[in-house]
Amino acid sequence: MRQVGVVGLGGMGIALAESLLDAGWPVRCYDIRTEPVATMVARGAEAATSPRALAEASDVVLTFLPGPTQVRHVALDPETGVLAGLRPGGAMLDMSTCGPRLAEVLGEAFDAAGRRYVDCPVSRKAPHMTVLVGGPAGVLGADEEVVAAVSRVIVHCGRRGAGYAVKLLNQQVKYSWYLASSEALLVGSALGLDAETVATAIEESSGSDSGFSTAAEFFRGDAAGIAAHAPASTIEKDLALAEAMAAEAGVRSRLLSAAVDFFVTVGGTPYRGRPYPESSALLQELRAMPPRTGESP
Incomplete structure (x- = not known):
């Protein structure tokens, strides 16, 4: 079973992590605040000390963050970021609300490192999310099973960045x-x-x-x-x-x-x-x- 990481435990991230646990997926969590992490650990998740540490132990990392600045930092920080820790074949699926240009920047960085990145912003909370995928059908690969387990519908929007745009x-x-x-x-x-x-x-x-x-x-x-x-x-x-x-x-x-x-x-x-x-x-x-x-x- 794929190991799932969740970065960002605001209201949307908590609903996502809880829904993943309810669906039977192993979940590891990270947030800059200790309280929501402790809450999710009590629900059965594991804790990580940084986005990098979480990525090192995950097949797919789902991020739910306040905006582009936080997403870029969590993804690309050379010391603590997701990309620095992600294993070969691993992916970061960003569910935050950002602009399409960020998808180009992150996509290029992940491509160069041989890792996968997809913009996947959502509407509504898990397990009833509408997921707007920045790419054609099939772009999520094996991770689509994870996303589908906590979503109402998945819409493939055609190209990288189109999820953010929609x-x-x-x-x-x-x-x-x-x-x-x-x-x-x-x-x-x-x-x-x-x-x-x-x-x-x-x-x-x-x-x-x-x-x-x-x-x-x-x-x-x-x-x-x-x-x-x-x-x-x-x-x-x-x-x-x-x-x-x-x-x-x-x-x-x-x-x-x-x-x-x-x-x-x-x-x-x-x-x-x-x-x-x-x-x-x-x-x-x-x-x-x-x-x-x-x-x-």
Whole structure:
């Protein structure tokens, strides 16, 4: 049975280590804090004195760390890092949330040393994680059995760094949606509406789930799905009414204002009479950034 190391015992790392133990995997843990390590030892894990020592005794090392600085240090520190201790054939699977450029740096270092590194950020806690793998199907090799044992689903995102990238896109959607929802509930409160009633009503309506799925229809090329939606002119009207209502309540919703501005722009184009998801084509033009100085278009 493969020996599994876990570095980083925050909430996500503890859930991971506990789930691995529950699934029957031998687990060795490391964290800069002694308390969570002691807790996991009491649950049946072994302790390591450093990421390097943990890697020396592990076939695969799973890291759950606060961000890129910590991941780079844990991976590459020449004295205490994972790469310095990892055995031939061993792998580091990073489940932290980082940017795709870090995957390039770490991947090159691990490749040069004849070891394996894969970005594997996650959504939700173990054993119900969605794991976003930076590579094609098969890139995890024998380690996929370990990951699958504590996950709900594994998505192979295509290339190194793509796991990190997709996780950041998920965060963009999740927290932008949160902010838009919070602003809407704030308007409702200012209007004197009951928060429980408003929340329940929206949860049972399209506002709670169709924003992302509708955008995805366009990028997936789902012509039938796109055609089923209202024209952009209807959305322009609806959002203008919503903005006017918010203004009367004395609330400024920044995300609502941005949506209004976009659909007003759409209203001045041929997309006005088309199903509103088609306006994503215009969005691509409006949101495209010009090349930096010295870069080719």
